[in-house]
Amino acid sequence: MPWSNQNGGGGGPWKGxxxxxxxxxxxxxxxxxxxxxxEDMIRKGQEQLKRAFPGGGGQGGGSLGAKGIxxxxxxxxxxxxxxxxxxxxxxxxxxELLLGQTFGVSTSGLNYxxxxxxxxxxxxxxxxxxxxxxxxxxxxxNRGTSRRDVPEESLMxxxxxxxxxxxxxxxxxxxxxEQYLFNVDNPDLAVKQVAESAMREIVGRNTMxxxxxxDRPAVQFAAQELPQKMLDTYKAGINIIQVQLQDVEPPExxxxxxxxxxxxxxxxxxxxxxxxxxxxxIVPEAEGRSAQILEAAxxxxxxxxxxxxxxxxxxxxxxxxxxxxPDITRKRLYLETMEKxxxxxxxxxxxxxxxxxxxxxxxxxxxxxxxxxxN
Numbered sequence: 228m229p230w231s232n233q234n235g236g237g238g239g240p241w242k243g244x245x246x247x248x249x250x251x252x253x254x255x256x257x258x259x260x261x262x263x264x265x266e267d268m269i270r271k272g273q274e275q276l277k278r279a280f281p282g283g284g285g286q287g288g289g290s291l292g293a294k295g296i297x298x299x300x301x302x303x304x305x306x307x308x309x310x311x312x313x314x315x316x317x318x319x320x321x322x323e324l325l326l327g328q329t330f331g332v333s334t335s336g337l338n339y340x341x342x343x344x345x346x347x348x349x350x351x352x353x354x355x356x357x358x359x360x361x362x363x364x365x366x367x368x369n370r371g372t373s374r375r376d377v378p379e380e381s382l383m384x385x386x387x388x389x390x391x392x393x394x395x396x397x398x399x400x401x402x403x404x405e406q407y408l409f410n411v412d413n414p415d416l417a418v419k420q421v422a423e424s425a426m427r428e429i430v431g432r433n434t435m436x437x438x439x440x441x442d443r444p445a446v447q448f449a450a451q452e453l454p455q456k457m458l459d460t461y462k463a464g465i466n467i468i469q470v471q472l473q474d475v476e477p478p479e480x481x482x483x484x485x486x487x488x489x490x491x492x493x494x495x496x497x498x499x500x501x502x503x504x505x506x507x508x509i510v511p512e513a514e515g516r517s518a519q520i521l522e523a524a525x526x527x528x529x530x531x532x533x534x535x536x537x538x539x540x541x542x543x544x545x546x547x548x549x550x551x552x553p554d555i556t557r558k559r560l561y562l563e564t565m566e567k568x569x570x571x572x573x574x575x576x577x578x579x580x581x582x583x584x585x586x587x588x589x590x591x592x593x594x595x596x597x598x599x600x601x602n
Contacts, residue, residue, distance in 0.1 A: 312339050318354035320404045323347075329405050351404040356468060359419050361426070362394035363473070382478065383427050387434040390481075394474040395450065397422045399467050406464030417463060418454075422470065425453040439475050447472055 314337055315321040321333035323340045324347050333340075333348065340348045362381030363374045381392045399418055401407045411417050429449050430438055438446060450470040458465050477485040549556040 307342055312337060313348050313350070314338070315350055316352075319350045319352050321348045321350045322404050322408055324349070329409075332404065349404075349408050351401055351407060353401045353404060356398055356400050357415075358396055358398045359415060359422070360394070360396045360473075361419060361423050362392070376479075378478075380423060383430040385430055385435045385438060386432055389435040390478055391430065391435055391438060392474065392476050392478055393426060393430060393438070393472070395422075395426060396471045396473060397454075397467065398469045398471075399465055401464060402466040403462075403464030406462045408464075410461065411463045411465075414463065414465060417458070417461070418465060418467075421454045421457045422450070422467075425457065426450050426470075428453065435477075443472055 313321065315333055315335045317335050319335060321338060322329055323331045323333060323338075325340070338348070363376050365372050365374050367373075376392070376394070378392070381394050383391055383393050385391055397418060407414060429446060433441070433446070447470050450472075451467050454470075455467045458467070476482060545556070545560075
């Protein structure tokens with residue numbers, strides 16, 4: 228063939244200069260079986276024809292050789308075109324490329340695209356949930372699965388200038404296969420670096436107590452939302468599903484002292500709660516006694532004022548009657564007073580002019596007899 232020995236025997240116009248992947252560089256990785264080499268097939272066909280028809284096949288042999296070469300070429304082209312069929316599995320999407328440019332996305336099933344190097348198809352699993360653990364690594368041991376801390380990833384500085392050890396897991400999947408394939412060189416590394424950077428920013432905005440004992444769901448939501456915005460800015464085609472905080476502890480070197488501080492804080496809170504409970508018990512009782520005393524004082528005041536007003540009214544009425552008939556009123560007051568005084572005391576009646584000279588006047592106390600009979 229005219230190009231069989233060009234470019235130093237490199238294998239045709241698409242293999243020159245030591246490039247084994249065509250004019251666009253290295254061929255696709257894991258995109259199915261390699262297409263047949265047309266030049267190699269034609270060269271082998273020529274050699275077989277030469278062996279079958281020595282000297283070009285005699286008279287008329289040239290015409291038969293040309294037809295054979297044409298049939299071989301057509302068969303090779305048919306085989307090459309047949310390599311364009313590819314299968315997309317359930318849960319996957321296929322990205323079809325033509326001359327290095329994307330022109331479609333295929334769904335599950337049997338699909339076709341022009342073979343390499345004109346076109347190719349890349350398939351990605353968009354339903355698979357991937358996860359990355361940051362701050363620790365899991366490894367198999369005699370006791371099962373163990374975890375090893377990675378301090379260069381997990382040690383972070385909080386807003387109150389304390390160092391805290393944060394281990395967390397990021398779950399993600401692919402939401403745009405085209406962006407995922409061509410905009411990010413290493414998606415796993417990109418997710419890890421973006422999530423770690425976002426977590427450091429969130430930890431730096433909060434204190435140690437807020438990170439460790441505060442609202443964990445709020446921290447996890449922020450750690451999911453912030454890296455998602457960053458990845459969308461990069462057009463990475465990645466969706467952050469969930470961020471889970473695993474271990475949030477002080478560094479191992481100071482964990483004993485930190486636990487002592489936490490225990491002291493817990494005791495402080497407990498004592499405050501007990502004092503508040505005691506205050507909640509005593510204050511209502513004191514307020515009740517105070518209200519009772521005030522009510523008794525108010526009642527005594529009302530009673531005293533009412534008695535004083537009654538006495539004043541009675542005095543004014545007596546005064547009115549006295550002004551109308553002073554002698555009669557004075558005599559009535561005297562008799563009423565003597566009745567009160569004499570009615571509550573034992574009485575002995577003396578008569579200085581008695582016959583016997585003793586002066587004692589006998590009398591029958593009918594009122595006292597009636598009282599004794601009633602009892």
